Amino acid sequence: MANGDIDQQDAIKQRNQELEALLAACALNDRKAFARLYRMTSAKLYGVVLRILVRDEWAQDCLQDAYIKIWNNADSYRAYLAAPLTWMSTIARNQALDLLRKRKREVMESDDKGLPEQVDDAPLPLDGLTNSDEGRRLERCLGELKEQQRQVVVLAYFKGLTHDELASHTDTPLGTVKTWIRRGLNQLRRCLENDA
Amino acid sequence: MMPENEHYDSTTQAGEYVLGTLEGEERAEFERRLRDDIRLQEEVDAWQQRFSPMLEGIDPVSPPDAVWQAVETRLTDHGQSDTQTAAGASFWDSLSFWRNLGMVAATLVLAFGVMLMTQQPETGMNNVLVVMNDQDRTGWVVAAKPDHGFVNVSAVEPTQLPAGKACQLWMEDQHGNLHPVGVLPHDGRHEMPLPMMPKSESVFKVSVEEMDDMPAEKPRGEIVFEGKLTEI
Numbered sequence: 434m435a436n437g438d439i440d441q442q443d444a445i446k447q448r449n450q451e452l453e454a455l456l457a458a459c460a461l462n463d464r465k466a467f468a469r470l471y472r473m474t475s476a477k478l479y480g481v482v483l484r485i486l487v488r489d490e491w492a493q494d495c496l497q498d499a500y501i502k503i504w505n506n507a508d509s510y511r512a513y514l515a516a517p518l519t520w521m522s523t524i525a526r527n528q529a530l531d532l533l534r535k536r537k538r539e540v541m542e543s544d545d546k547g548l549p550e551q552v553d554d555a556p557l558p559l560d561g562l563t564n565s566d567e568g569r570r571l572e573r574c575l576g577e578l579k580e581q582q583r584q585v586v587v588l589a590y591f592k593g594l595t596h597d598e599l600a601s602h603t604d605t606p607l608g609t610v611k612t613w614i615r616r617g618l619n620q621l622r623r624c625l626e627n628d629a
Numbered sequence: 630m631m632p633e634n635e636h637y638d639s640t641t642q643a644g645e646y647v648l649g650t651l652e653g654e655e656r657a658e659f660e661r662r663l664r665d666d667i668r669l670q671e672e673v674d675a676w677q678q679r680f681s682p683m684l685e686g687i688d689p690v691s692p693p694d695a696v697w698q699a700v701e702t703r704l705t706d707h708g709q710s711d712t713q714t715a716a717g718a719s720f721w722d723s724l725s726f727w728r729n730l731g732m733v734a735a736t737l738v739l740a741f742g743v744m745l746m747t748q749q750p751e752t753g754m755n756n757v758l759v760v761m762n763d764q765d766r767t768g769w770v771v772a773a774k775p776d777h778g779f780v781n782v783s784a785v786e787p788t789q790l791p792a793g794k795a796c797q798l799w800m801e802d803q804h805g806n807l808h809p810v811g812v813l814p815h816d817g818r819h820e821m822p823l824p825m826m827p828k829s830e831s832v833f834k835v836s837v838e839e840m841d842d843m844p845a846e847k848p849r850g851e852i853v854f855e856g857k858l859t860e861i
Contacts, residue, residue: 454861457759460767461785464704471697476689479696484687493696500700508766514674515681522684523677530649568682586648590683595652618644625679 448473452517453510460508467504474518475500478525484591485529495532499525530593574624582617585610643672647680754781756858758833760798760813762788763853769813771798773827773858780810780827783818788853795840799848800824801832807847812840830857 452473458466478499483492502524510520575583585599596614600607645651646659663669754772762768768788772781788796799807800823808824813835834855836848 461770467704468697468701471700475697476691477687479692480687480690481684483690493692496692496696497699497703501703504700504704515678519678519681519684523681526684565682565685568685571679571682587683589648589650590680593649596650597652599650614645614648614650615641618641618648622640622644622679 449516449518453512456503456507456510456517459504460510470503471500474521477518478521481522481525482529485526485593486533491532491536492529495529496525498532499528502528533593570625574621577624578617578620579613581605582613582620585613586617586621589614639669640672643669644676647673647676756827756829756831756860758856758858760833760835760854760856762786764788771833771858773823773831775828776826778823778826779820780823781818781820782811782814784814784816787813787815790837793840794837794850795843796853797836797838797843797848797850799834799836800827801834807834809843809845812843827858829860832857 452470455466455470455473459470475496479492479496482495482499483489486492486495499521503521506524510517514520515523575587578586581603585603588594588602589599594602596607596611599605599614600610603610605613642651642659646656646663651659663673754774754777756773756775758771758773759767760769760771764786767785770783770785772783773779782798790796796813798810798813798821800810801807802825810823810833811819811821832855834848834852836852837850838844838848839850
């Protein structure tokens with residue numbers, strides 16, 4: 434392994450330790466620690482919610498909600514279950530998908546056709562995967578999926594598209610999309626487990 | 630449309646849930662099961678982990694300052710209960726999927742403690758143990774220093790015990806024998822002498838005892854927690 438990699442890993446480890454300590458302090462109601470946590474992580478989390486929601490105003494509302502949730506739940510963070518940024522990013526993603534579902538429901542109930550096209554043409558951000566061992570593994574295993582399987586899995590993950598939406602987006606029968614996803618998930622899991 | 634031999638089980642369904650493709654009644658039904666089913670929660674955790682590198686690849690974007698100001702205002706105005714009411718009825722709100730191991734095993738070790746450090750820099754307490762309460766939240770924080778004969782025990786959210794019961798802290802020696810340290814306090818911060826010099830990774834346990842008859846030799850009541858000191 435190159436020295437640069439080792440330096441980078443040290444830096445990541447140090448950052449993770451600091452984030453863990455900050456989350457612990459948040460659990461004890463330390464608002465200064467929370468402010469620092471926000472400064473260190475908000476650009477990352479904003480990137481995540483913006484990727485999913487596309488609209489700035491939604492993403493900003495969502496980012497607020499995500500940090501309130503992080504503050505309220507800091508005491509349930511478990512370092513042995515997930516790295517701090519993974520935990521926080523997952524909260525942000527879930528928050529964004531929840532918001533998206535809520536907006537879709539509102540649009541359906543009001544019969545408004547005004548839901549913005551969530552499937553933009555931005556490239557899906559798989560390039561950064563190679564920054565970590567887990568990312569490289571995931572990239573390799575995604576690469577083993579059939580093109581259509583990979584496409585629906587990645588679209589669903591980033592865009593929160595349901596089976597129906599995926600079917601219409603890819604112009605494929607619903608049953609076929611479901612099969613792609615199930616097979617894709619099974620194959621992905623087996624590949625990641627064999628690789629670990 | 631699924632072929633007969635297609636592998637579709639809880640693991641795959643948890644994957645669909647994390648991916649976000651489960652919808653409507655299927656999704657609601659899955660969330661109902663998820664609340665009580667620890668194994669299902671673990672499946673969901675595992676999928677979150679498998680996919681999480683996808684989030685690492687996303688480029689950071691600086692949010693406008695107004696977002697932080699709004700977060701601060703909300704914390705100040707509404708205190709801590711804000712999102713419990715504001716965020717809607719999603720399962721994610723409970724976040725119990727990150728907690729499940731705590732429910733399975735009463736033994737938890739956590740590397741916590743910046744708060745204690747910032748409060749009393751003069752003592753140099755650089756080892757901590759977080760004792761979880763019965764809600765799997767931080768009950769007490771024990772701060773120690775290797776080869777220093779005292780610990781500081783701070784009550785954070787102590788377990789509420791029936792009258793006449795108390796949580797007793799024990800320290801384990803290298804032979805696995807337990808020695809009493811003291812009673813975990815209801816509030817405040819207390820300095821307690823240790824029966825022996827602590828090391829990094831010294832093991833502590835907590836038992837529930839009768840308050841007017843605390844054992845001095847070994848725990849009589851149930852051991853409800855154990856954990857190691859962790860250097861921070």
